Amino acid sequence: MALSYVDLTEAEEYFAGKLFADEWHNVDSKTKEKALIEATKRINRLQFKGIKANPTQLLEFPRAYPSIGTQNNNKGLSFGFSIGYVYEDTINENVKAATCEEALALLKYGNSARTKAQEQNVVRVSFGDVSEEYKASLKLLSKEALELLKPYLAGAVAIK
Template sequence: MPLTIGTNTYVSLADADDILSFKLHSGGWKSTSEQDRERALIEATAAIDRLGFNGSIARYDQPLGWPRLRMRDREGRSIDPNVVPQVVRTATCEMALHLLTAPELKPSPAVSRKRVGDLEIQYRATLPDPVPLSVRQLLAPFLAGSPYSVELIP
């Protein structure tokens, strides 16, 4: 599937290359094939869209979650409902880099059972968050349920 802005990605390969060229420890991006970088952008866009955002999509027939209506940035400024904000584009690039360079997620080697005197606690294995903290922090003002987001009531 070709990389198509607005259909399966928020950012072009050239723009992603520019954005990530300024990021520390992004050597894994440029050393990866163009085809894999495009795939990473498509997967990153899909992962970001699964996070759940405040507001609503701008057009009922748009394939992606952005642009959105009734959105505000971290400072409370209205976001143009006809554009994908730069912060979403940057988060997409960071997620794509993470997909290419992070080790595969495996269940944590948590203690399965701990006993202290009469108290016993049993844990279940958990998977680490597949979305890096840096991406969640960038998108926090827009995420539904985030303590940093503001839902506007029409």
């Protein structure tokens, strides 16, 4: 039963060449596995396009996406539409990378007072003359992870 989109070996390979990943390298294997599982849970809470590739799978990926085509008669003329699904058979590399990025962000920022305030939907925090305002987010700590997942998010539109 998979609890994460990425296993520890894949994550180690991902972070081997990554700059500024000290938080990953400075924790033990159990903590890394916990970070990957928590990152997967956070990703799974997002709303994605399509449906699970297999209705019994625990995780949201791999996915199946609607596909609309035309039907042809025996003379090659289009006369109607057919709707089906295109199924992924593996977890996309961008989803795996997003899991690693979110795991790293959890290790870097997950236990900070600022992160806890953001998760509690605090809008403004003031300390003397200094104040911060937080906006609602999609509940991922990593902007990189969110960028990697944008093509799969329901309601997201690619801008070119």
